Amino acid sequence: xxxxxxxRRSFLxxxxxxxxxxxxxxxxxxxxxxxxxxxxxxPVVVASANGIRGVQRAFDLVTAGSDTLDAIVEGVKIxxxxxxxxxxxxxxxxxxxxVVQLDASCMHGPSKRAGAVGALEGIKTPSEIARLVLKYxxxxxxxxxxxxxxxxxxxxxxxDLLTPRAREAWLHWRANRGAGDDxxxxxxxxxxxLSTTGTINMDVVAPNGDISSITTTSGLSWKIPxxxxxxxxxxxxxxxxxxxxxxGSTGRGESNIMVCGAFLTVEFMRQGMHPKDAALATLKxxxxxxxxxxxxxxxxxxxGLNFYAVNKAGEFGGAAFGRSRFAVCDEQGARLxxxxxxxx
Numbered sequence: 134x135x136x137x138x139x140x141r142r143s144f145l146x147x148x149x150x151x152x153x154x155x156x157x158x159x160x161x162x163x164x165x166x167x168x169x170x171x172x173x174x175x176p177v178v179v180a181s182a183n184g185i186r187g188v189q190r191a192f193d194l195v196t197a198g199s200d201t202l203d204a205i206v207e208g209v210k211i212x213x214x215x216x217x218x219x220x221x222x223x224x225x226x227x228x229x230x231x232v233v234q235l236d237a238s239c240m241h242g243p244s245k246r247a248g249a250v251g252a253l254e255g256i257k258t259p260s261e262i263a264r265l266v267l268k269y270x271x272x273x274x275x276x277x278x279x280x281x282x283x284x285x286x287x288x289x290x291x292x293d294l295l296t297p298r299a300r301e302a303w304l305h306w307r308a309n310r311g312a313g314d315d316x317x318x319x320x321x322x323x324x325x326x327l328s329t330t331g332t333i334n335m336d337v338v339a340p341n342g343d344i345s346s347i348t349t350t351s352g353l354s355w356k357i358p359x360x361x362x363x364x365x366x367x368x369x370x371x372x373x374x375x376x377x378x379x380x381g382s383t384g385r386g387e388s389n390i391m392v393c394g395a396f397l398t399v400e401f402m403r404q405g406m407h408p409k410d411a412a413l414a415t416l417k418x419x420x421x422x423x424x425x426x427x428x429x430x431x432x433x434x435x436x437g438l439n440f441y442a443v444n445k446a447g448e449f450g451g452a453a454f455g456r457s458r459f460a461v462c463d464e465q466g467a468r469l470x471x472x473x474x475x476x477x
Contacts, residue, residue: 174342175447177463178208180335181383181439183218185469187211187335188462195337201345202241202267205335206260209349212333213258216296221333223257224296225351228358231303233294235259235351236365238274239267242344242375249365251276255291256284260349263365274365306355332364334371334381336443344445346371346379346395353386362386368396377403378445380412384438384453388427392418398442408442409450409473415440416452416475433476 176196178188187208194204213222227233237259238249248267253259262284266275275283332350348370352362363386364370372395373379380398382389394415401411429435434454441459443449451459451472458469
């Protein structure tokens with residue numbers, strides 16, 4: 134066959150055979166490009182200690198495929214609907230006028246959206262109303278009577294949230310709040326007067342790495358009507374970033390607001406800190422920003438504040454001024470674990 138009679142097809146076929154022949158030679162093989170892959174997330178739910186039942190519920194839901202925010206709303210609702218938890222939802226301790234006012238906020242990592250309600254009256258589950266604000270409005274926070282009106286537009290019924298037990302605690306506090314008022318003091322051993330700053334924060338990492346956070350509370354007991362703490366404040370009571378992690382708090386809300394504690398904890402994790410170390414670093418910032426009137430002779434705060442945090446890899450941690458515990462649920466099940474203590 135002459136060179137001129139060599140067809141294009143014959144030439145390509147011959148060239149392909151040569152290339153194929155050399156391609157299988159080990160000495161001439163070309164390595165595939167290196168590809169970086171993020172390790173799969175470890176699903177986990179963390180919460181304040183009163184969320185021990187809720188973390189199990191949320192973990193079961195998120196590992197079964199539920200959305201991260203939906204899962205933790207169902208988790209915190211256990212406390213919101215429990216009349217025996219006097220720091221959250223139905224049965225929560227009232228303000229100084231005997232009215233229960235509830236706060237809540239939430240963030241959904243995948244959609245980068247947030248919702249909150251403040252000073253909400255008559256609705257047992259403020260977590261659900263905060264989620265409605267997130268899902269169906271272009272706003273982030275609704276407050277007071279207008280938050281209630283928003284809730285009733287979605288079919289929620291206004292109810293009396295003051296349980297007999299909470300009312301009794303309020304009446305006892307009112308009777309003993311001052312020696313110079315017109316109320317007769319009640320003997321201390323007659324009934325226990327309850328006072329609380331209790332709240333529930335919950336944060337979740339799904340198997341696919343998606344993250345959400347939520348905080349709900351009845352706020353500081355006997356507060357001035359209209360007082361709103363850190364729980365409904367995005368970046369204070371809770372915060373999440375789907376690329377980094379989530380954090381939230383319970384305790385004295387005013388002190389947390391002053392340092393934007395949840396946001397700061399997530400930012401510390403963004404810098405590479407473990408969740409436990411990030412929470413401790415935020416507590417140190419709180420101490421730095423605390424006015425002298427709130428510090429004891431030893432320089433330590435005379436109030437309580439806890440932080441809970443989890444990163445995208447599923448590592449978690451908590452921190453408090455002293456000894457404390459928080460709830461966690463992962464493949465090992467739901468349990469209480471020790472928080473790191475700023476002061477031993």
